[in-house]
Amino acid sequence: MNARPDSIVIVGAGQAGLQVAASLRDEGYEGTIRLIGDEAGLPYQRPPLSKRFLTGDVGAEELCLEETHWFDDTRIERLAGERVGSIDRRRRRLSLTSGRAISYDHLVLATGSRNRSLPFVTQPTDGIVSLRSVIDAQSLKAHLEQARRVVVIGAGFLGLEVASIAAARGCDVRVVESVDRVMKRAISAEMSAACTAHHEAAGTRFYFNAHVERILRGEKSVLAVELSDGTQLEADLVLVAAGVVPNSELASECGLSVFNGIIVDERLRTSDPSISAIGDCAAFPYAFDGGDLLRLESVQNAVDQARHVARSILGQTAPYDQTPIFWSDQGGARLQIAGVARRLDSSVMRGDPASGSFSVFRFRHHRLTGVESCNRPSDHMAARRLLQRRISPSREQAADPSFDLKLLLTLEEAV
Template identity: 40%
Template sequence: MTRTEKNAPLVIIGASYAGLQLASSARELGFEEDILIVGDEPHPPYQRPPLSKGLLTGKATVDQLWLRSPEFYAQKRIELCLGRRVTALDPGARRLTLDDGTVLEHGWLALTTGARARALPLPGAELDGVLPLRTLDDALRVAEAAASARAVCVIGGGFIGLEVAAALRTRGAEVSVIETQPRLLARSMPALMSAFVENAHRQRGVEVLTGRGVRGLVGAHGRVAAVELADGQRIDCDLVVLGVGVWPNGELARDAGLTVDNGIVTDPLGRTSAERVLAAGDVAAVASMPGAPRVRHESIQAATDGARAAASLLVDKPRPNTAVPWFWSDQFELKFQMAGVAREGDEAVVRGEPDSARFSVFYLRDGAIAAAHSVNRPGEHLLSRQLIAAGARLAPETLADPDSDLKAALAAMVTPAAA
């Protein structure tokens, strides 16, 4: 397969949410040149949220995970090259090399390579029954092992680890979550919400151990049999699922001379430091403006918004990504929905009763709503995104009163954007 500059194709590396969204948005915006998506997995782009939720509980099947049908790719003239890995980029010459030696030329290049599960460099990590969860194949292995597992240890108290814990506990397994930080979700949520999450798991039978380091994994006949904590305590188990975070797949870009700093550095349009090279999704470290801190938002919506912004450049109609970041997580019967980015030191205002498992927490920063976390309150979550985008300033007592009409308050206020 040889591509020439005459065709000026768009080549997308990464058959991910962001990769597919970039391709489909490009077509919607009128991009007419060839589009090729190269993915190192053998599967076409698929949904990732069910991997740690429905696929483990049996509520979702593999056939339900595909993002688009084969007919969609044919109709949109989007070619898939699956099971192939890109080994080198040459942005100046606008060409790349695949692992089978094939050289492809491109006009535009987009990097949507995502992130990979962090490894656990501990004794025993190579034992059977010690599994990460990031890809579809990972999830299928975890689901197969969980079918006969008696006791499961989940190492890592972030969202993926907790979703896995909830799914496997729902299946009837004994589940322990081990987190080295003093509380769950320490990097993602302020203390009030992380305490609620921890209590919710404990109430449903999950053993939660926070502030506990792991010394190693103990095996018997080549298979994991226990997790040994730093203080010497052993937790018996026959399955260990690793949920210790992810690492952005930026090495290919770094080796090609692009600026990489905890991800491929981009602006709100997805432009990298190399001409006609874009990046979007979990691998992109985005600065909202020059001098602003760079952030990687690991969520489906951030991947979608970033990919749409990048696609707008392809047709010379730039539309920077200015959307409020949001995210969700299903654990047991609880739907957590988060908008904005909460920080320690924000003023937390609780709306509703946490004991009812239907409430929201609004976070005020310098008097404005900067973030909101909702539990089983989808309507308030949607409204919170509008409030954050508007820079809304509502009195704490108004936010805290569950009978106050936030929608009316938003409609009545004069926002900075409208002034």
């Protein structure tokens, strides 16, 4: 791969794609940069859509990551409202659905992910919404202002964030989840139980191991959600938050390796060295887990990978090894996660969940793999540094709230 390609094309104008473009300029790259996005407006932040945007604390104009003049100042060509139809790897050329052809020396796929669809939601119905774009968020916000009975399908981060906002508005909120606990894919059973109790205290009711059979509709709007056991949950607003699917079709169709995302190596390159992939769409070797492939839906991961891939395109050979971090705001509970633990990793509690401020330290044998913190930012910040440096406290140290975790970092620096 040419260390200094003359032209770089980025497909996907979300936070990851925009960060690649910005980082290339920060690294001194002077060649042509084109940023292709299928939405018509300026690139914007997505995390606030399920949080402060819905509460009215942030307006649509505050979501923009950069203004129009920034693209002119940095000489980054923005192709908004354009969709890539195919990739010709031999010619290094993209065909846009508008008919335009774009050539590249290096291509970055930052295509993100899309909401998982449900087979019984086959036609637009007033009151049935999903949340991915700012247009979705505007629709959801308008519905929330009128809703009295809200059903959320999916107890992941996004579903629970919206559920907490609806409950704070006084809505009757029901959450339907197909597995036995909230956020099962992302957090420990201990943190899951505490989060469930937190939402239940606010009035939210959960239906676990439950499956939606159909959504009942009136002439123009939603009426209820029917579960497979016949239970009917009345609703005037239904949020479908059943997870996401990586946008990897473009990669697959042009012959790149794909499995639960676009497979990349430790430098975030695909099976074609002239093409990289980052963010929600990429399955990368997780350096902290022996190189097992991992796909993350995280803004911080997207930004970190974007910065890394910019340096990699320009010649850096170091592998990507940043500690993943996640966060979620749910009705006064701020959940912060560092690292990625596995289902069988053991848990050590630090602090009392009843106090609303505690952490769960996850261990594999004697190695720290992740830390989940609720309203305990000092634990989270220490955990990020410990995990990045591969330093593990003992289980006794982790369980003792009086033990200063930063002492381990100080001792390591002194060696």
